[in-house]
Amino acid sequence: MIFNSIHFLEFILIFIPLYYFFKGKLRLWFTLAASYFFYGYWDYNFLALVLASTVFEYNLALYIEKTEDEKKRKRLLITSIVFNLVILGFFKYFNFFIDSTNSVLGLFGTGTIHNTLHIILPIGISFYTFQAISYTTDVYKRKIKAETDFAAFSVYSIFFAKLTAGPILRAHDFLPQLKTDQKFTWDNFETGLARVLLGFAKKIIIADSLGSFVGTAFAFPDKYSSLYLIIGIIFYSFQIYCDFSGYSDIAIGIARILGYRFPENFNFPYLAKNFSEFWSRWHMSLSSWLREYLYIPLGGNRNGKFNAYRNLMITMLLGGLWHGANWTFVVWGGLNGVYLVVQRLILPYTERMGKIVPRQLFIPSAMIIVFLLTCFSRIFFRSNDFDSAFEMIKGVFAFNDMSFGHLPNKFVIIKNLGLVSILMILEYVHQSNDFEALVLKSPAFKIITFSAILWMIALFGTFSDSQFIYIQF
Amino acid sequence: MKESVIENISEVKVPSIEVEIQPEVVKKEKSRLWVYLVLIPLIFLGDRGIGAFLEYLTMSSNIRYSKLYNGKGEADIVILGNSRGNGYYEPEIRRITGKTTLNLSYNALPGDVGQVLIEDYFERYKAKLLIVDVSLVMKTEDPVITSFRPYISESEKMSALIHKVSPATARGCQISKLYQYNSELFHRALYYLGKQEGDWILDKQIKDELLIHDNLADSLNVVITKKGLDNLKAIADAAKKHNAKVEFVIAPYHSIWLNKIYNIKDFLAAVKNHTGVEVRDYCRFTNDKTCYSDYLHLNKKGSLLYMKQLQDDGVFALK
Numbered sequence: 200m201i202f203n204s205i206h207f208l209e210f211i212l213i214f215i216p217l218y219y220f221f222k223g224k225l226r227l228w229f230t231l232a233a234s235y236f237f238y239g240y241w242d243y244n245f246l247a248l249v250l251a252s253t254v255f256e257y258n259l260a261l262y263i264e265k266t267e268d269e270k271k272r273k274r275l276l277i278t279s280i281v282f283n284l285v286i287l288g289f290f291k292y293f294n295f296f297i298d299s300t301n302s303v304l305g306l307f308g309t310g311t312i313h314n315t316l317h318i319i320l321p322i323g324i325s326f327y328t329f330q331a332i333s334y335t336t337d338v339y340k341r342k343i344k345a346e347t348d349f350a351a352f353s354v355y356s357i358f359f360a361k362l363t364a365g366p367i368l369r370a371h372d373f374l375p376q377l378k379t380d381q382k383f384t385w386d387n388f389e390t391g392l393a394r395v396l397l398g399f400a401k402k403i404i405i406a407d408s409l410g411s412f413v414g415t416a417f418a419f420p421d422k423y424s425s426l427y428l429i430i431g432i433i434f435y436s437f438q439i440y441c442d443f444s445g446y447s448d449i450a451i452g453i454a455r456i457l458g459y460r461f462p463e464n465f466n467f468p469y470l471a472k473n474f475s476e477f478w479s480r481w482h483m484s485l486s487s488w489l490r491e492y493l494y495i496p497l498g499g500n501r502n503g504k505f506n507a508y509r510n511l512m513i514t515m516l517l518g519g520l521w522h523g524a525n526w527t528f529v530v531w532g533g534l535n536g537v538y539l540v541v542q543r544l545i546l547p548y549t550e551r552m553g554k555i556v557p558r559q560l561f562i563p564s565a566m567i568i569v570f571l572l573t574c575f576s577r578i579f580f581r582s583n584d585f586d587s588a589f590e591m592i593k594g595v596f597a598f599n600d601m602s603f604g605h606l607p608n609k610f611v612i613i614k615n616l617g618l619v620s621i622l623m624i625l626e627y628v629h630q631s632n633d634f635e636a637l638v639l640k641s642p643a644f645k646i647i648t649f650s651a652i653l654w655m656i657a658l659f660g661t662f663s664d665s666q667f668i669y670i671q672f
Numbered sequence: 673m674k675e676s677v678i679e680n681i682s683e684v685k686v687p688s689i690e691v692e693i694q695p696e697v698v699k700k701e702k703s704r705l706w707v708y709l710v711l712i713p714l715i716f717l718g719d720r721g722i723g724a725f726l727e728y729l730t731m732s733s734n735i736r737y738s739k740l741y742n743g744k745g746e747a748d749i750v751i752l753g754n755s756r757g758n759g760y761y762e763p764e765i766r767r768i769t770g771k772t773t774l775n776l777s778y779n780a781l782p783g784d785v786g787q788v789l790i791e792d793y794f795e796r797y798k799a800k801l802l803i804v805d806v807s808l809v810m811k812t813e814d815p816v817i818t819s820f821r822p823y824i825s826e827s828e829k830m831s832a833l834i835h836k837v838s839p840a841t842a843r844g845c846q847i848s849k850l851y852q853y854n855s856e857l858f859h860r861a862l863y864y865l866g867k868q869e870g871d872w873i874l875d876k877q878i879k880d881e882l883l884i885h886d887n888l889a890d891s892l893n894v895v896i897t898k899k900g901l902d903n904l905k906a907i908a909d910a911a912k913k914h915n916a917k918v919e920f921v922i923a924p925y926h927s928i929w930l931n932k933i934y935n936i937k938d939f940l941a942a943v944k945n946h947t948g949v950e951v952r953d954y955c956r957f958t959n960d961k962t963c964y965s966d967y968l969h970l971n972k973k974g975s976l977l978y979m980k981q982l983q984d985d986g987v988f989a990l991k
Contacts, residue, residue: 422882600876604875605875610859613859642703642704645707646710646711649715654718654722657719657848658850658854662840
């Protein structure tokens with residue numbers, strides 16, 4: 200079941216009143232049952248896997264907490280991490296591993312491994328396993344107590360609002376919220392609904408509209424002019440942002456209607472002035488996870504500059520691989536790692552430049568450079584293979600036919616440029632105004648916002664069954 | 673005894689149940705009620721109001737379909753085709769024939785929509801000549817049919833067709849007037865507000881690398897459907913019924929494309945058999961790369977040459 204489907208609308212309209220009807224433990228069990236239904240609606244074959252994993256993690260965490268022997272605790276933590284990585288590795292990376300091995304064997308002219316398994320990727324597995332790893336790690340580090348209530352732990356693990364594409368929740372944030380009976384309030388309902396509508400608007404109005412244009416540009420780079428391809432790449436950056444942040448808005452909004460607070464996942468990333476800032480604004484729940492559970496355990500900034508750069512590269516390469524079982528994602532991660540390293544290397548020069556160049560010029564220039572380099576790295580993120588990625592790069596840097604007049608689909612381009620411009624203006628304004636507070640405080644703002652979003656969806660929405668991009672990860 | 677009890681009861685002080693309602697809360701709830709009382713009608717009224725304004729804009733446009741439905745579409749020569757039909761360059765036809773012209777072609781226009789447009793045309797106006805590029809019925813795309821929804825208020829036939837191919841779209845248009853204008857054709861209508869359509873022609877030349885190395889399949893075929901042939905027959909019949917001359921033609925293809933279509937002759941024969949109208953075959957009119965914008969479409973230079981050829985061959989001759 201995906202958020203932008205009529206089935207989900209039916210599901211949530213039944214779920215919300217029943218959720219508030221039930222109290223205490225019953226509510227938790229009901230939420231758990233609904234979450235299993237939500238997941239099973241997509242493919243019920245994986246319900247057993249999710250249940251087994253939940254039972255295993257629940258008991259293992261309790262066992263870690265009870266154990267005093269540090270060596271044994273560490274072994275238990277490693278068991279948990281390996282267990283999750285094996286699940287992730289098997290379902291997500293098995294085919295990738297076989298294909299990569301075959302490519303290497305092919306270079307030496309030896310035989311290849313025959314792959315007879317047709318593995319389906321369970322939806323949301325990357326988010327689910329990372330959340331599980333963070334939970335047992337936090338219990339091991341005694342940052343949190345192991346959860347004794349199985350229903351609460353299970354809801355934390357598989358809550359439908361965040362199951363398919365996050366945000367990745369931390370146990371210390373979410374478990375205490377599950378322990379209190381959230382009361383229905385109109386404030387929560389209205390701010391939650393406004394957030395859900397905003398998410399749908401981003402997805403249906405902008406992301407899906409950009410998607411069809413982006414699809415043609417990436418499918419036939421040899422057919423289109425350089426300008427068309429450049430527009431396609433820039434549009435892709437906005438498509439993926441609106442798609443994923445739209446999904447996060449819907450998840451955060453649904454949680455809010457139910458009385459829960461989810462962490463923010465995006466903070467106007469395209470207004471970032473450098474790459475560190477970009478990664479603290481983009482997919483924040485993953486970025487902070489990688490920092491806390493990978494970069495810092497690797498050594499972080501400690502032990503000298505070289506080791507810090509190495510740790511940064513390892514984190515970004517693995518972060519890239521997390522997105523998908525393809526070397527193109529690794530290159531995307533690697534490129535972003537290089538950006539971060541280079542940024543640190545040239546920091547003294549950029550600081551000096553910042554003092555010479557007027558602020559009004561320096562900041563927008565920095566934003567544009569960060570944005571364009573991010574767009575460039577996304578060529579690898581979007582392309583199915585290296586041939587397609589290099590075909591795209593070749594097409595862009597040929598700089599042939601840069602005339603706007605010669606572009607096909609001009610109407611689509613103009614419409615999309617208009618939508619993207621509106622988005623950027625709203626983002627800029629939104630940065631200094633709290634959207635939720637405005638919805639709550641000003642009835643006029645509430646009326647205008649709700650009406651305008653619904654009208655915009657009717658007038659500009661793309662009504663197809665397109666999936667959210669990050670669900671595939 | 674009874675009296676004393678009554679007396680006692682009367683003396684009992686009933687504790688008052690005091691529910692403290694903050695004035696701020698009352699004010700907030702009142703304001704919330706007002707918001708919803710305003711919001712819900714506003715959403716529907718705004719949808720209808722803005723929708724009516726968009727309808728006005730659409731019908732004020734100089735785009736071909738607005739002209740058809742706003743009473744300004746009458747022409748001596750009417751042309752119909754898909755994107756290839758745009759190669760029948762209207763300003764040039766007007767120049768060489770001195771006759772008024774209306775080109776109703778559209779990218780990937782399905783035969784069903786073509787039939788509706790022509791039937792609607794002859795219900796409203798007269799014409800002396802109808803030229804149809806028969807490649808129109810080689811491909812049908814439902815999304816293109818539904819993109820004609822800005823005109824459902826003007827045409828019952830268009831409304832019925834959209835309802836048939838996509839009941840969800842038709843229902844959407846009933847619920848929201850704005851959704852009716854959620855279409856590329858509406859954007860085009862806006863573009864041609866206060867502007868004539870003369871620029872609707874491709875002006876670029878096919879890329880050399882596409883001539884050296886094509887990415888086409890080894891063999892392509894025309895899917896000949898009875899539905900498509902029926903559409904052509906209904907189009908021809910509508911014109912004949914209103915005493916208009918009918919010309920079926922097929923515009924040029926670049927040889928790289930044409931040589932891979934193995935059944936084009938069968939298609940043209942099927943059209944002749946089904947409709948009784950001979951197709952004038954210009955498939956191999958020219959192979960000059962400077963005349964094409966891609967394998968299927970003439971550019972402006974190619975179109976001008978093609979129009980001259982049609983004039984020389986008497987295609988534009990009127991009854």
